[in-house]
Amino acid sequence: MKRIKVFGPGCKRCETTAQMVRDAATKLGIEAEVEKVTDPREIAMAGVMSTPGISIGGKLVHAGGLPDAAKLEAWLQQG
């Protein structure tokens, strides 16, 4: 079970990112719990300055813009 956080105040791109993460996890058959973090305080504490950001198992892997689909799969498989 992977704990994944998607950081973002709730703009459209953040929604898309969360969905991309879910889709990628399903596709790879990885069990994942995707949590959306919208509180600016928490976002900042995680070290994210440009949203959407993604952390997997507490490790920040991406910040700013939509993630690259191929890279996203690689992160999911590593983390």
Add this chain to the structure above:
Amino acid sequence: MTAETQHMYPRERPDWLWHLGVGLFAVIWWLVYRQLIPVSEWITSLFPVDRHSHTGEAIAFFFYDVPKVMLLLLLIVFAMGVVRSYFSAEKTRAALSGRAEGLGNVMAAGLGVLTPFCSCSAVPLFIGFVSAGVPLGVTFSFLIAAPMVNEVALVLLFGLVGWKVAVTYFAFGLAVAIVAGWVIGRLHLEGWLQDWVQTLQAGNAVAMEDDRMRFPDRYRAGIQAVRDIFARIWLWIIAGIGIGALIHGYVPADFMARVMGADAWWSVPAAVIMGIPMYTNAAGVIPIVEALLGKGAAVGTVLAFMMSVIALSLPEMIILRQVLTLRLIAVFVGVVGLGILAVGFLFNAIF
């Protein structure tokens, strides 16, 4: 399923193919751009109206300006997307952290133009900057320049109004960001941040895997930027140019000279105040700006209006309310508003 996934993640093409593709695109772009006037005249001639009637003027204006602006945007947004792939909020923060005011403000305004920025991440960015030791005034210079001096505004000004106004907008936009940020820094208002921001130690930007981007990745970033921006603004552009076309065709020349002309000194502050509650992006406002200018409105007044609409927007203030006290927001609006006012008066005096 397998075929579909392969389609979604194409195998990496060699770099030279990308360079070739981009070069080819540039050539085709240039050829199409040169055909704009004949094509727009041809389309207008298809309408059963006199070319020199009000309606004819409005139609010609619309069918020339929409494709022209779209083409210019396509090129510049792509180029800026590629350039921005060399910058990131993290690198900018590292460059500005601990920087003295003055030079710091100048750098922040410049980096504000180049760093990828979305107003939806203004708050985490603000906290990230301030807690990493970027002075408050320097942070403000960044936050003022980033939305105000952007390539969409500059392209639209260049395409619809002319390069002189575009260059002056660029220069004065940066100047307002630098000076307003510097003034806010001099006022030492760190105590006016929300309490929790002052005590918060933002997490260090975790060293992410240093992905050295290859050129195709940068081109892809450019294509992504084009998609993002066009999805957001295409409707605004068409609506804006549509309204501009109506003003162009139907409002009597010099009508605006009385209301927004250089002689009416009160028109500049009025334009700034009117601009605050209005919230639209550069794409929606600039075609109207062009039409107003054509009818005798003074350049300074119109630019002040535009800067106010873009830089001082209510939604952004509501977002920033999470980190700033009302007093600090009031100072921010006051200082930036005065800067814009000065630009407006200065312009009206020069042109």
